Amino acid sequence: MKLFKCMPLAFALLLCAEAQADQPGIGIFPTFQVHVTPLQTGNFEVNVVGSSVALAYWCGIGDYAIRTLGTESTRRIYLSKPYEPGIRTVEFSLDPQVEPDTTSKHSITVKYVGENYSASKAESYCYDAVLDIRMKK
Incomplete structure (x- = not known):
């Protein structure tokens, strides 16, 4: 009897996962x-459609730097223009434009000029696990 109670939930989850493969933004995890x-x-200007999560911005520039530009994985990427609500773009640079902040951070942000990570970390x-990011170049 318990098996039949769980089947509609399993079917709904399967349906969401299938819809996610076809359409961005639909499913268990947004795209x-x-x-x-x-x-x-x-x-480099990074625009994320569908979110303003800092992880997505860092992912975008890290992936672009390594796969498109051929940047070494240890090279630092610096935030040169922070996130502004309404504009939804962030600018990054491969050269520091201000004295970089080298302190250890406990949160990921795109709010402060000078924030930086290595290309591989970005x-x-x-x-x-919760992001399904599609790169468009």
Whole structure:
């Protein structure tokens, strides 16, 4: 009898997972699209569609730096223009524009100029269990 009570829930979860594969933003975990645009200043503008989670911004620039630019995994990536509500873009640079903050952090943010991570650390956020990020270049 318990098996029959669980079947509708299992079917609903399976249906959500199938819908997620076809349509971004539907399913158990939302899907985000990340757009990285090189700027004439040498910085990179990152726009995340579907979220404003800091992990998605760092994932986008980390993945772009390693896979598109061929940046070494140990190279630092610096936040050069923080997140502003309403604008929803963040700028990063491969060169520090202010004295970088080298203190150990307990939270991930895109709020302070000078925040920085290695390219591999930034890219590692792409593998977060709750994010399904689709890169668009």
